[in-house]
Amino acid sequence: MRYRRQDVVERAIAVLDERGIDGLTMRKLAADLGVQPGALYHHFAGKDALLQAVADEILRRGRRPAEIMAWDAELQLLCVGLRDAMRRHRDGALLIAQVHRADAEALEQPLRAALGRAGAADDLARVGARALVRFVLAHEDDEAVDFALGLGLLLDGLRQRVSPSA
Amino acid sequence: MRYRRQDVVERAIAVLDERGIDGLTMRKLAADLGVQPGALYHHFAGKDALLQAVADEILRRGRRPAEIMAWDAELQLLCVGLRDAMRRHRDGALLIAQVHRADAEALEQPLRAALGRAGAADDLARVGARALVRFVLAHEDDEAVDFALGLGLLLDGLRQRVSPSA
């Protein structure tokens, strides 16, 4: 049988949901596809590249259209959207965090842009975006109310520095 | 030759610093000690228990005596102390974060206690302590100035909620 790259990614997500990130091995995925382990290396350079593609697909599915709103509401919505995308899959945050270590830019860019539009200095926008993304990654398993409270701490800090005269 | 538990832990830290967390395997550690891999299981139930002991030792070495100071300065000092303890070893934050997932209480307790003494409600103390610890774990590799700025965001948020009339 023949498999396209996208088929492999989708099967990998299914395996992830069934077995968790430790159970998502090249060999298990190959067996799941009815193929030899070595065959996967025709579609992906290695396991890292496969996980990157899986993370991209999970995030792509969670993406929402941009809306016009206040910058702090926009940041909150981006964070909640990221959280929701991760929580749709077993060990989602573990996977995204792993991939995020290799490519932080993709996740942080929209938040940094929003902070920039709000008038934050470059340093603040960069550090703030990073702190928000890592907060979301680190608090996947928290209760929604705790997540909102913790996120509020960061957003309050940002509000104080972006518009001190509020 | 005979090894005490503590000898194994210290050798493990040396291996960690040399090879990083992926290079700290039971087999490499055993070879480093001049012993068969199976021998390690007389000292530790498994790799998790070994890593737990390594993390405990790293944190123990970084512990400082308590001082009497303002609650926000105390939080900052605890966070910087944790950061410094981690940064003394290769992949320190990765190791501590891994162990922290199994036992969050040990790391968060001192921060939660400080927030409690400052008058924070239980929920705020719990969520605040957790956010601070995870911030430190997630920002090990950041520049000191970025770390301070990001930490300041959280501390500002906490100040606003702990003593709103400041």
Add this chain to the structure above:
DNA sequence: ACCTGAACACCGTTCAAGT
């Protein structure tokens, strides 16, 4: 009590050879 020797059940990755 502590360690050896040897095995068991896994990994990711490579690559000649087939189709």
Add this chain to the structure above:
DNA sequence: ACCTGAACACCGTTCAAGT
């Protein structure tokens, strides 16, 4: 182009047997 078959170089863990 895509996959098989088979190997290579690793893992963590277990356990009878030795001392």
